[in-house]
Amino acid sequence: MPAGKIVFYTGIMDIADNPDGIAAIMGHEVAHALADHGAQRMSLGIVQQAGGMITAEVSKNQEEHKRERIIMAYGIGTTVGGMLPFSRKHESEADKIGLELMTIAGYKPEEVPKLWARMKAQSKGKQPEFLSTHPVEDRRIANLKEWIPLAKALAGEIKTITYIN
Template structure:
C-alpha cells in the first residue's frame, strides 16, 4: 500500500512539471508550484539589493557606463525578438538593472527578473563591448529561459524522489548506502547534464541576442578561447561539471554564429561591432 501511495505521489509530481514553455525553443520546461515568477522575482530582487549593499558597486566610470549600455542593448534585443515571435508582454515583470562590482572574480550573472552584475575581474577577458555582449547575452538568456525556475523544480523533484523511494524501500539496513547511491546517481546522471544543457541553451540564445544588438556573434567563441587560456586548462571533466568543457563550448559557438547572424538580419542588422 505504501509503495502504491509513493508511486501515485511521484506520478502526480511529474504531471505537474511540464507546465511552462521556453519561448526561445518552444519546449515545455519544469515549473513546479512555488517556482512561478510571481514568487521567484520578488525574492531575487531582494537578494540582489542585499548583494549590492554588501559589495562595492562602481559608478560613474567608463566601464560602469559600458556595462549599462551593453546590458540595455541586450535587453532591447530580447524584447524585439520576443515581440516579433508572438511573446508580447513576456518581459512585463522584468526589472532590468545593471551594475559593475569591484571584485577580481572572473564572473558575471543575471538573476531571475533581469538583475545583472558584472565583476571587474571579467572585463580584461571581455576586451571591450563585443566580448561583454557575449557575456551578458549568455547571462540574460538564463533569466529569459527561466533556468532558475527549472533548477529549483529539478531540485524539488530530486527531493521528492528521494523521500518517495526511502518510504518504498523496505531494506532499512541499506538505507544509507541507497541514499548515497541515489544522490550520486541523480547528480551525475540528472542534475549535472541538466545544468550543462542550460549552459548550451544560454549560449545559443545569447548569440542571437548579441547579434540583434549589433555585436559580432563570432566574438563569443573568441571570448571563450580567452577564458580557456585564462583558466590554464584547470577544469573538471565535463561529465562531472555544471558547464560544458571550454573546447565543446568554443566549437558550439563557432557553429552557431552564422545562424545568429542570419537571425539578426531579420531585424535589419547586417553589420556588427
C-alpha cells in the first residue's frame, strides 16, 4: 500500500497460526512488491475497495483518461478497474522470493509449505480474501518444499557476508 504499509486481514491470522506463518504471508506479499508485479491482483481486496471508493468519489464527473491519472496519483496502482487475472508466473516468483526473504529474516522456511497446506484445507470452507487470488495447487506446496534448502543456503551466505563485513 502507499507509504510502504502492509495490511493483513484478521481473517488470515487463523491460517497463519504462528509468527513463521505470518512471516510467510508477509514475505510473499513483499516479494510481489520487490519483483514489481505492480499493485498486483490486489490480493488485499480492501485496497481495491478503498481505491474504488476513492476513485468513484473523485472521478464521478471525470473522463476516463483523467480517472486513470487520479488512480495513479493516489498510488493505488493500475489495476483498480478490475482484478488482474491470477498469474501463475507471478505467484511462483513471489513464493520463491518470499520464502527466501523470511528465511533470511530468521523465520522457519519449513512453515511455508505447511501454511499453504492450511490454506488448501481452508479453501473448501469459507474463504478469506487472500485465497480468492491465491489458489493452492499441490505443485505450489511441492515447489516450496523443494526450495527450502536453497533459501537456507542463501540465508547462510548472507549471514557469512554480514559477519565478514
